[in-house]
Amino acid sequence: MTIARGHLELLGLERPDSHDLAVALDELTRIDRIINRLLLLAKSERPDFLVTDDIDVEAFVEDVFMRWSDVAPRVWRLGPIPRGHLAADEEALRTALDALLENAVKHTEPRETIELRARAAGRELVLEVVDGGHGIPPEAVDRIFDRFARADDARNRAAGGAGLGLAIVDAIARAHGGSCTVRPLPRGVLFALRLPGFELERRSLADLSPAQQPA
Ligand SMILES: Nc1ncnc2c1ncn2[C@@H]1O[C@H](COP(=O)(O)OP(=O)(O)O)[C@@H](O)[C@H]1O
Ligand SMILES: [Mg+2]
Structure with a gap:
C-alpha cells in the first residue's frame, strides 16, 4: 500500500493536474481505511484490546x-460535559467518537447542527452525538450497527463508506462493558455511547462562589 502510494505520488510530481492519478490516490486511501477498520474489528475481540487510561472527561x-469543528463547516455545538474522570482506553474512545462525528458530518449539510455533549448516569458516562441531518429510516435502525450495513446504498456508495464505522463503535463500547444506541429524532439522529467507570468530580471548595462557601 505504502509503496503503491509512493509511486503514485512520484508520478503526481511529474503530472500535477492528472485526474486519473487523483482518483487512484483517493481509491488507495479508501482501501487503506477499510483495511485498518477490519484490522481494528478483528483486534477488538482480543482480551488485550484495551489499554485503560484515566481520562479527564472535560x-x-x-x-x-x-x-472536528475546525475541519468541517457545520453549526457546531458543544453541550454540557460533567467534570470527572473515566477509566477507559482514550485512543479507542477517540476512534469511536470520530466514527460517530464523521457520520454526523457525512449526513448533514453545512447549515445543519451537530452537537457533542456528555452526561453522568450514576457510574456511567453517556457521550452523545446529536445531528440535525436527514436521519435514518426507521426500518434501518436495527441493522446499522452490523458490519457492512448501510441504510442507503445509493447515497453511501457515492460517499465511499464501507459500513464498518458503527460496527467499530459498537465493538469499542462492548469491549468497555458499555453500549452504543441510536435514537431517530424528528430531524436527525442521536447516538449515545454509554461507558462504565465514571467518577464524578466532587466540586472543590475553590470552585464555589463566595456565596456558596461554608461560613
Ligand atoms: N448520523 C447519521 N445520519 C444518518 N444516517 C446515518 C448516520 N450515521 C450512520 N448512518 C447510517 O448508518 C450506516 C452505517 O454507518 P457506518 O457503519 O458508519 O458506515 P458508513 O459510514 O461506512 O456507511 C450509514 O451508511 C448510514 O446509512
Ligand atoms: Mg461511517
Missing part, C-alpha cells in the same frame, strides 16, 4: 470537539 471531549 479536556478529552473538548479536544475531540475542537478537532
